[in-house]
Amino acid sequence: MAKSAQTIKTQKEPTGAPVKFIFERTNYMWFIISIAVVTVGFFLMAGTTDIYSTTKIVVAPVVVLAGFGIGFYAILKK
Numbered sequence: 478m479a480k481s482a483q484t485i486k487t488q489k490e491p492t493g494a495p496v497k498f499i500f501e502r503t504n505y506m507w508f509i510i511s512i513a514v515v516t517v518g519f520f521l522m523a524g525t526t527d528i529y530s531t532t533k534i535v536v537a538p539v540v541v542l543a544g545f546g547i548g549f550y551a552i553l554k555k
Contacts, residue, residue, distance in 0.1 A: 514544030
């Protein structure tokens with residue numbers, strides 16, 4: 478019985494083709510800004526020893542939520 482010759486197909490990788498990212502450069506910049514804003518908010522939350530300070534109760538959570546909002550904007554921006 479004779480065996481038929483099998484050809485091995487190899488996939489050629491395109492050389493020099495640019496890499497396509499999911500997001501654009503501006504999206505990544507907005508995301509880095511959002512990480513910085515959230516970090517500042519957490520530092521404000523850890524601030525003074527006074528538990529009931531306005532900075533800890535009002536300002537820091539608003540800054541953190543603003544940072545998360547910027548992050549959502551960075552993801553959804555087209």
